[in-house]
Amino acid sequence: MQKVEIRNEHDVVLARTAAREIATLEGFSVMTKTRIATAVSELARNVFLHGGGGFMEYDAIRLDNKVGVKCIFVDYGPGIPDIDVAMLDGFSSIATLGHGLPGARRLVDEFDIKSDKGGGLRIEIIKWS
Amino acid sequence: MTVAEKPLANIDQTLGTVLDAAPVGFILIDSEGMIKHFNKYSETLFGFSKKEIINKQLEVLLPDQFREAHVALRDSFINEPWPRMMGVGRELFAQRKDGSQFPIEIGLGPVEIDGDLFITAVVIDITEKLQLEAQQKSRLEQSHYEELMALSSPLLSVWKGIKVLPLIGTLDSMRTQDAMEKALTCMAEEKVRVLIVDITGVLTVDTMVSDHLIRMATAVRLMGGDCILTGISPEVARTVTTLGVDLSTLHTRATLADGLELGIKVIEQGVGMQS
Amino acid sequence: MNTIPVLKLGPILLVSIQTELHDSLAIELQDTILYKIRQTNAKAVLIDITAMDIVDSFIARILSETAQMAGVMDTQVVLVGMRPAVTMTLVDMGMSLPGVQTAIDMESGLFKLGYELHNIRHDQYTRHEPALMEQGNAES
Numbered sequence: 001m002q003k004v005e006i007r008n009e010h011d012v013v014l015a016r017t018a019a020r021e022i023a024t025l026e027g028f029s030v031m032t033k034t035r036i037a038t039a040v041s042e043l044a045r046n047v048f049l050h051g052g053g054g055f056m057e058y059d060a061i062r063l064d065n066k067v068g069v070k071c072i073f074v075d076y077g078p079g080i081p082d083i084d085v086a087m088l089d090g091f092s093s094i095a096t097l098g099h100g101l102p103g104a105r106r107l108v109d110e111f112d113i114k115s116d117k118g119g120g121l122r123i124e125i126i127k128w129s
Numbered sequence: 130m131t132v133a134e135k136p137l138a139n140i141d142q143t144l145g146t147v148l149d150a151a152p153v154g155f156i157l158i159d160s161e162g163m164i165k166h167f168n169k170y171s172e173t174l175f176g177f178s179k180k181e182i183i184n185k186q187l188e189v190l191l192p193d194q195f196r197e198a199h200v201a202l203r204d205s206f207i208n209e210p211w212p213r214m215m216g217v218g219r220e221l222f223a224q225r226k227d228g229s230q231f232p233i234e235i236g237l238g239p240v241e242i243d244g245d246l247f248i249t250a251v252v253i254d255i256t257e258k259l260q261l262e263a264q265q266k267s268r269l270e271q272s273h274y275e276e277l278m279a280l281s282s283p284l285l286s287v288w289k290g291i292k293v294l295p296l297i298g299t300l301d302s303m304r305t306q307d308a309m310e311k312a313l314t315c316m317a318e319e320k321v322r323v324l325i326v327d328i329t330g331v332l333t334v335d336t337m338v339s340d341h342l343i344r345m346a347t348a349v350r351l352m353g354g355d356c357i358l359t360g361i362s363p364e365v366a367r368t369v370t371t372l373g374v375d376l377s378t379l380h381t382r383a384t385l386a387d388g389l390e391l392g393i394k395v396i397e398q399g400v401g402m403q404s
Numbered sequence: 405m406n407t408i409p410v411l412k413l414g415p416i417l418l419v420s421i422q423t424e425l426h427d428s429l430a431i432e433l434q435d436t437i438l439y440k441i442r443q444t445n446a447k448a449v450l451i452d453i454t455a456m457d458i459v460d461s462f463i464a465r466i467l468s469e470t471a472q473m474a475g476v477m478d479t480q481v482v483l484v485g486m487r488p489a490v491t492m493t494l495v496d497m498g499m500s501l502p503g504v505q506t507a508i509d510m511e512s513g514l515f516k517l518g519y520e521l522h523n524i525r526h527d528q529y530t531r532h533e534p535a536l537m538e539q540g541n542a543e544s
Contacts, residue, residue: 009426009427009428010426012426012427013424013426016458016460017424020457020458030488030489031310031488031489031492033489034457034458034487034489034490034492034493035489035492035493035496037457037458038458038459038460038493038497041458041460041462042460042461045427045460045462100460100461100462102498103461103496103497103498103499104497106496106497106498107493107496107497306492309492310488310492313488313491313492314488316488316508317485317487317488317508320508320509320512321508322508322512344495347495347500348491348492348495350500350506351483351486351491351494351495351500351501351506352486352488352491352506352508353483353484353485353486353506353507353508353509353512353513354508
């Protein structure tokens, strides 16, 4: 699986661009590509805001004759967020992340969320083409 | 002399010329329904000459099937005589000498002459007007049905900047999604300003279907268009109200034609429907 | 760092988002728009998002907020050219951007605001009063 480190807001863009690219390679439609890229954007932002950083692993997957993209988001748990970023307007309230997650869930076909002992989160999503 | 036998010399001399110049039928009848004056245009309209119609009953000018009832109507008018148009909202017909019938608009007015009550009737032949209306209506309905029959493209062009999306059958989330994708893509490509979603052919409209429709309207709005929902039957209206579904954020019209009328207004007058 | 240009066309500000918007760039754009509105006394802002292939909940919220804040300054914000895929994604996520005006292209955006392109090129302009209907069926 390929990996994207998520440490700051620019990595959120990197993550969604990467997801979009692999979906394009696998021949996803525009609608489906947009959905998965947007879901990745939401979840990657969550990693960076809530988890104080983490990473995304992603790959194309095959099941029977279906093609899909699988992404795994791991964050390290509530740590000290990037102070400078947190001080920017719009980031100051953690309520921000409330909107993204349920929305992202609706965009993908499979959604699995687990938390580990350290308080970190592991979210797996699959979007079929 | 009875009312029937009294000649109306004054009418013939003073007003006759004026009334003969009018481009409408003008008829004067007495309180017994006898025709006392018949202008030139009336002769053209009905095919009777003044000479042959004077002192005949008014009912001669009506289709056979209406004559009997009309006598009673005439009496009730005499009892409450005030000037008005007759049969507003209904179709009235008159009959020519040769038996052919034509649609009319007629206005009646009471007048007192030498102490006796008379009734003036102004008659207008509206054959052409009705024809025009019917033509317009059938043109619209025809293009609607023709294209529905074709069913080749899911989106119908009926006006510049307006598309119609007829939804037919059961509306589940997959079909809605599919329809939305097609509609939105078309909107972007062709700069569609108004999308009319017609649900005449949708079998059931429950809370889920209503939700799909609301989402479709939201999507159209986000893209900068206006969404009009048409084809709402009384049954659907009843179901929707009973279920407590709130469609108040949508623009709804009973028929496609009504929706199209609204859509054209939006396009041409630049009237926006967004809050 | 990229800056997204905010152009003045008569009483209107034009913004065309051509690049990927990371979070702080989005916020910066919001600040710039609000600042320029005050600076130029703009009556309306047209934000062209034709080139945006992804609008997530954060960007959507920033755009919505921008419209609200501009509205407080009596300036209208019109979002132009949202892509079909973006639109469906936002609707799927349950976002409807209430209160944000939208248009399918620049021309129709201007028309909805009551302007026509040939009128506003040279700072002198005439504006026809657009009749705005209320939401739902309560039209005049």
